[in-house]
Amino acid sequence: MTCRASLFAAAAALLCLAASPAQESQALRDVRVLSADDMQGRAVGAPGSAKARTYLLERMRQVGLRPVGGAFEHPFRIESRGRAVAGVNLLGLIPGTSDTERVMVLSAHYDHLGVRGGQTYNGADDNASGVAAVLAIAEAFRERPPEHTVLVALWDGEEAGLAGAKAFVTAPPIPMSRIALNMNLDMVGRGDKGELYVAGARHYPMLKPHLDAVAAEADVALKQGHDGPPWKGSDDWTFGSDHGAFHAAGVPFAYFGVEDHPDYHGPGDDFHKLPKDFYLRSVATLVKAARRFDANLGGIARAARRG
Ligand SMILES: [Zn+2]
Numbered sequence: 090m091t092c093r094a095s096l097f098a099a100a101a102a103l104l105c106l107a108a109s110p111a112q113e114s115q116a117l118r119d120v121r122v123l124s125a126d127d128m129q130g131r132a133v134g135a136p137g138s139a140k141a142r143t144y145l146l147e148r149m150r151q152v153g154l155r156p157v158g159g160a161f162e163h164p165f166r167i168e169s170r171g172r173a174v175a176g177v178n179l180l181g182l183i184p185g186t187s188d189t190e191r192v193m194v195l196s197a198h199y200d201h202l203g204v205r206g207g208q209t210y211n212g213a214d215d216n217a218s219g220v221a222a223v224l225a226i227a228e229a230f231r232e233r234p235p236e237h238t239v240l241v242a243l244w245d246g247e248e249a250g251l252a253g254a255k256a257f258v259t260a261p262p263i264p265m266s267r268i269a270l271n272m273n274l275d276m277v278g279r280g281d282k283g284e285l286y287v288a289g290a291r292h293y294p295m296l297k298p299h300l301d302a303v304a305a306e307a308d309v310a311l312k313q314g315h316d317g318p319p320w321k322g323s324d325d326w327t328f329g330s331d332h333g334a335f336h337a338a339g340v341p342f343a344y345f346g347v348e349d350h351p352d353y354h355g356p357g358d359d360f361h362k363l364p365k366d367f368y369l370r371s372v373a374t375l376v377k378a379a380r381r382f383d384a385n386l387g388g389i390a391r392a393a394r395r396g
Contacts, residue, residue, distance in 0.1 A: 116372050119221035124213035124360045132203025133246040134174030152227040154181025158262045165256035169249040176245035178253045183230050185237040192238045192267045197223045197274040198247030208356040218278030222372045226379045235383040244331050254331035258338050269390035271342040273332035278368040280347045285309045285371050288316035288326045293341040295392035303378045308370035341393050
């Protein structure tokens with residue numbers, strides 16, 4: 090939650106004191122629940138995925154999201170590990186207060202690798218951390234609504250090749266031309282060096298001043314990069330997560346994530362290894378970034394059309 094000075098500064102400060110810790114502990118709770126053993130690693134099409142969805146649908150209702158096209162659940166079919174499975178994206182809307190036409194897609198994938206070789210891949214950082222951060226941002230927007238409409242997307246099937254985001258872009262529930270930005274979160278918790286990266290400005294330079302401004306008031310070391318040279322191979326994250334589907338469709342993206350850690354895509358990506366203090370500062374930074382993008386979405390869209 091962003092706490093601004095205003096005529097009601099005293100009341101706002103009290104609100105901030107009251108609201109922030111509650112949100113933050115809720116974010117940790119969401120990560121803990123989603124990455125618990127009984128979610129079985131949330132593999133696309135598996136029972137653990139359905140269990141995660143039940144929890145997430147309840148949380149989406151709690152933070153006041155509205156269904157998209159009459160539903161929160163948007164199924165699609167994919168091939169995963171050699172068989173046809175059903176994936177389900179979860180989509181919810183936060184209407185803007187002044188410009189409901191232009192949309193920011195705020196996203197994170199909730200699926201992970203499931204159970205393999207008898208081991209459960211809980212995916213606390215990848216990507217329960219991003220899903221919980223998206224919900225924390227949605228909660229902040231419920232307290233002070235965004236100017237532009239925000240479409241919250243919790244993707245399924247990311248680990249099967251960005252399947253959920255690709256399904257969305259292939260058959261978007263709103264015209265793609267209305268989407269000015271995809272703010273995507275994937276692995277925002279295990280900043281073992283105290284660093285969070287944001288990728289995107291190399292492809293979409295109009296984002297840079299906004300990312301610089303967010304970095305200046307960030308609660309973590311927010312660095313820009315991993316979006317082209319000098320980053321190479323798997324260190325170039327341009328298509329590394331669901332934002333890649335939006336980039337391929339010409340939609341600007343800002344992707345937030347930490348660098349790989351020893352438990353990346355391993356069975357040890359567990360809740361107890363998440364540095365709690367860093368994660369909460371990461372969430373606070375992401376709330377600020379979302380506010381900044383919302384306040385400047387018109388300019389970002391105009392610059393994208395010129396570009
Ligand atoms: Zn991921």
